[in-house]
Amino acid sequence: MTPGALLIAGTTSDAGKSIVTTGLCRAFVRRGLSVAPFKSQNMSNNSMVCAGPDGAGAEIGRAQWIQALAARATPEAAMNPVLLKPGGDRESHVVVMGQPAGRISSRDFVDGRRHLADAAYAAFDDLRERFDIVVAEGAGSPTEINLRESDYVNMGLARHGSVPTVVVGDIDRGGVFAAMHGTVALLEAADQALVAGFIVNKFRGDATLLAPGLAQLEELTGRRVHGTLPWDPGLWLDSEDALDLEGRRTPDGSAALKVAVVRLPRVSNFTDVDALGIEPDLDVVFVGDPRGIADADLVVLPGTRATLSDLAWLRARGLDRAIREHAAAGRSVLGICGGFQMLGRRIEDPAGVEGEVGAAVEGLGLLEVTTTFAEEKALRLPTGTALGEETSGYEIHHGRITRHGGQEFLGGARAGNVFGTMWHGSLEGDRFRAALLREVAAAAGRAWTASGVSFPERREARLDLLGDLVEEHLDVDGLLDLATHGAPAGLRALEPGASR
Template sequence: MHGEIGRAQWIQAVAAGAAPEAAMNPVLLKPGSDHTSHVVVMGRPAGTLGARSFVDGGRAHLAEAAFAALDDLASRYDVIVAEGAGSPTEINLRANDYVNMGLARHASLPTVVVGDIDRGGVFAALFGTVALLEGADQDLVAGFVMNKFRGDVSLLAPGIERLAELSGRPTLGVLPWHPDVWLDSEDALDLEGRRAGDREAALRVAVVRLPRISNFTDVDALGIEPEIDLVFASQPHHLDGADLVVLPGTRATMGDLAWLRERGLADAIAKHAASGRAVLGICGGFQMLGRLVVDPDGVEGPAGAEVAGLGLLDVRTDFGADKVLRLPTGEALGHAAAGYEIHHGRITRGADVEDFLAGGREGNVFGTMWHGSLESDEFRRALLAEVASAAGRPAPTAEVSFAERREARLDLLGELAEQHLDVDRLLELATSGPPRGLRRLAPGAEQ
């Protein structure tokens, strides 16, 4: 039976040569609004969670699932890498934490704090992270890693030495920033365009940056194309001159439809489609392109809610309480394609809508329910040829393999880790546990 996990956990499993499974992401929270999240436990939908549950103790059952998954994995694997979410020093949420120091305390996990030096203030952030923890949490923090450094690493030496003196903990490496390291992620901080060298000759792709965007890694396959200039768009003028507008997945189809209208983007997308240029919707983005979205069971909001779509496809979407999870394969535009489905929506196509990877097509408006379908190289190139034809431009001619590019990026990341991290010390921590006698820092030491 298939289960849902985060894209980041999936790529980490692939990089480690392990089969992805639900225990690697036992609790997945997917924001449904500013105050609620959809909950997935061990790969299956498990209702919603309100913001107050983060401080009112309403997450105890989620902690139990996370702890049980870690214990299960530890019984089957020699080394477990548990990646935290957010900061380990979210002291306002610590009492009910199970994703950072709560998990570490459960299994006495040695903890390495990673700081993004590209954002500035990394020394203060690393020291402060430890100092604000309660003493028992500090006992698990064994060292630091700095990430995304640009320049001469020797310039960091005085700061690293002083950090060690003050904290009693070593820095176990400084990873450099590298332009070719970009991996599957679900962190919206990673949303960046992929600019072509020759922007005048390139096909321009504008991806709408929805407030609750999900599975935006669907467009990574477009980003590897050297003749594609890819940007993320949040204002109507960002679509000016685009040859293809992409509406990606969303965790809140109805809410993001309202956002499109408030921003004027709905009108801009309709104008783009009316000009004959191409539009592609993926999963929730595809549902937005239809006539109507209906929520009889209250999956996204009040039961029975109905919202008009953009009306670019004669398609109706009805949300069902049960989530559809599939790994489909098929053919479109004369080429094989594959992907994965994770959605509550069930679509009904009008008589004139052509089937398109379990979605629909009318003219130059395309919609698919298949995430990841653009990773199928021949299908992607055929779609780009359609886009170019609609724009009256030459089709891209480069032939690149997404699978090979992904493998090359993983290899590069591994090589950078070997070159710039104290891998032997990290492996020793993973197998021997946190060192004894670590210094406790005030004020956390007094808590």
């Protein structure tokens, strides 16, 4: 078949682009097609390592990694050729084709990004040659008219590849009809010619009440509504950049163990704790002050994109003292990557990787390690054994660890019931997670029985549920026809403010 592509844009950020893209990847691959997800540029501190050329690691956005699983494809750097990792309010670290590529400031957002667009277009063209269908996800809204000239994620990509585009709107926010109409109307004519339809997301209620509005939207715009996805609580996927940090609570508050995850300002890869969220006998809460960890059995310090500044934040709130007191009482602490580095003796930044050249601060002193930041980023997919169980993970860090004492633990260190690891994702290993929770329970004097739930199986079940919902509620065959044959000719051009 002719290689096809479809762009899933949205009326706003968090409209449901990732959900729809993921669901279509699963629906299309069920039809026997080879499918690749794609996002020209992702802005997120939640990333993943996949295998790169010559065995090297490559870093991509977590969402595209999940979408590759939905498509039953091997994740690769071309699926997210540009990744921006915010390191502050006005600056981001840049990853191009899986490798670090300097920094970009908000001043450069319009100018100085031509090389990023070139990398994105080359990756898209490459995927399109190798797969039957490329399902591309946009970013934010395609109608950011102040940024259109430099856009290569939304209509810039669509124009580059003559990619038909479908706009997703979140009806739960209200104003979805105006948002959909306005998204098309504010685009220039050549962009409008590629916007072929709409998808409504997160609908609750009686579909017959929605039908007249959908019919009128089609009449006003001359474009099809390709379906309405219902709101479903089971659609939770591995968290991405929406910062769904409200925790996972047991229904009746009778959990055997409580886990308090410190909500760092620059938290990254917080999907590390998603696997704890599926455990039926855990309360997992995110906290920002000492009171939140007072009754916790396990305190988790997650990864961060700014270890030094987040450590200062921790101290300013008295969380450093609370964590040390928690550990002194014999209860458990787990630090992951940047969180692990905070638990050590000292953190040094001779090259100014995080800001000031030569910066150095004392850590919490709970583990006998020193961290030294290096300019070269480590990207690895390690495997090993801890607590008697085999497990695996992924490493994304500039910090180099020197261990002065204590036990080795998953690329990190352990002292009593304080654990530090450089491995993200290790808790997704079911047997290792159960072994760690047994240690936590024993330290707390609590009973603990492994639940037997499987995180990989839960993830696959969620992807199948999403695929089922897409099959049931969207016109998958119509969207596939759109992807393979392009946007229909003669789509009506809308003028801003026009109703007909």
